[in-house]
Amino acid sequence: MFDARVRAVLGPTNTGKTHLAITRLLAHSSGIIGFPLRLLARENYDRMVAAKGERYVALITGEEKIVPPEAKWFACTVEAMPLDRRVEFLAVDEIQLCADPDRGHVFTDRLLNARGMVETMFLGAETIRPLLQRLVPQAEIETRPRLSQLTHSGPQKLTRLPPRSAVVAFSAAEVYAIAEAIRRRRGGCAVVMGRLSPRTRNAQVALYQNREVDFLVATDAIGMGLNMDVDHVAFAALQKFDGHKPRQLTAQEAAQIAGRAGRGMRDGTFGVTGDCPPLPEEIVDKIEKHNFEALQTLAWRNSDLDFSNVEALLDSLAAPAPQPGLAKGHDATDHITLSMLARDAEIRGLAATRGRVRLLWEACQIPDFRKLSDDSHAAVCSRVFRHIAEDGVLPDEWVLSQIALCGSTEGDLDTLMARLANIRVWSYVAARSDWVKDAANVQGEARKAEDA
Missing domain, CATH: 3.40.50.300 (P-loop containing nucleotide triphosphate hydrolases)
Incomplete structure (x- = not known):
């Protein structure tokens, strides 16, 4: 049995890296590619659909999930990559974002742990080369020159x-x-x-x-x-x-x-x-x-989490980086939200089993697109957790009422931008079909509000 191939294709913009990855992805019988933005995931999903047809191509981002029963090829945001699926090919775009102090730990986790059964490809800037060589020594590294001046x-x-x-x-x-x-x-x-x-x-x-x-x-x-x-x-x-x-x-x-x-x-x-x-x-x-200093450290966060209880989960999130070249970045919103909710005795009482602790963590991972610097986001995560822990599902009328509040197009630019950020939060919640009863209807209402 041969070892799975790991490749890094590095270079500046306009080198054809993404085109190469999509070509390799579609040449395999199954594959997943992760992008840094949902706009990019959507753009490349459309390209993949044009090549293979809607029946076989999936799109997974925080706010949007299109997963046909026969899906073989997946375009995703890096955070939303379905890593429990075994696929022949796996790729991550803009891998130099491993160094980003806010999101980098997700990219670093993919670099260290995500693999295709036959081929894995990391695309990005040349600045990550020394650390990539050290952390993934089996990787074949190819540098591509820019195609134009x-x-x-x-x-x-x-x-x-x-x-x-x-x-x-x-x-x-x-x-x-x-x-x-x-x-x-x-x-x-x-x-x-x-x-x-x-x-x-x-x-x-x-x-x-x-x-x-x-x-x-x-x-x-x-x-x-x-x-x-x-x-x-x-x-x-x-x-x-x-x-x-x-x-x-x-x-x-x-x-x-x-x-x-x-x-x-x-x-x-x-x-x-x-x-x-x-x-x-x-x-x-x-x-x-195209000459830049090499990256010195990549952001890292422990992904081997302990869900035995809330304290154990917090301790595992705080684990120190395991080797040189890796360092803890900023505490992410999900970690900060969990720390806030862990102080609530009622929340801790509800999170009494491994499954409930995992559910609490999933609720804390609702993205904070609004960034209001108050406790309103933690309050939403808390309510989501309580409803699902106690009732098994979110009440449709509550979710739909929150979406309806985002439907107004009145107000100044700041108001409209806040509305767009808020509807993205509820689009994420609606995309969790295991959290809502009438998922198709709720997702449709979220799309209408976002497009208003």
Whole structure:
């Protein structure tokens, strides 16, 4: 019996890595590929359906699950990969995100533990090579050069940006303000953000790809590999809020975004626009030469969890990293929520069996898309756990009433963005068909609210 092959295909943007992985995936009789964004999972699901047909292709993200009975090939977000399925091929995209202090532990777990029976492939930036070689010594590593040239073109006014430009901003308010300015002065543009529903996002992408408009305004979601016909990328800012604090973009992050310019053999350019300060020469040089410092540590969290009781679960989550090159990242929202709920005597009383402790952990893993910095998210997780622990299922009327609250389209931009974040929480809950009685109806109502 031969050993399963493990490959790492590394290199900058526009090297054909994802295309190679999808080709290999569909060449096997079964496979799973994990992407960093649900927009990417959806985009590649559509490609896989075009090649193999809806009957055999599945999509699994936190908020959306399409799993036909005969599904053989799965496009997923990295967090949602169904690792209990045995498949011939398994791949993870943007594997350098192992170093991300918030989500990196999930990618690192896949790097260390997720394998296809015949072939495993990790795709990402060259910066992860030394650590990948050390942590996965059996991996064959292939470096791919960029297919086209990427050149800095300096600052340009919004009114002077060339057609087929993407302007990148780092907040919904900035995105919509820039989009409105371009519409007034240049005639029209499309908007792409991670918060948009799949259907709204597809409509916006089609608007741009079909050349009905020549300009695109996007958040840095575009940097994770959305395939758009972009010739020029213009940064509207060089600072982002990373969930904890505002900070400057790293050179590697800037390169991921700038690298969306020039697809295939077509060259691309990048620069800044609006009030954005010039890109530092050092960063420009790194982007043009694809030369970045190697990663020093990857984020890690224990995945061998102890569900014997709540204290044991918390202790296992706090376990130290087992070897050099791995380090604990930020405490994730699920861990913080569990710590909060563990202080509730009633919750601890309900979580009296291994199965109930596991259920509590699953409830704590409901994503906090709203990020309100209060205890409202923990309250939702607590109520979900209590209902299922006591009644076996969530009351449809409660879930539907929460979804209905998200259906209003009134209010300012901040209100609408909060509504989109909230409906994503309830779309996640609705996608758990084991949590709701009439799953199809609840999921349909969630889709309607998201598309409103």
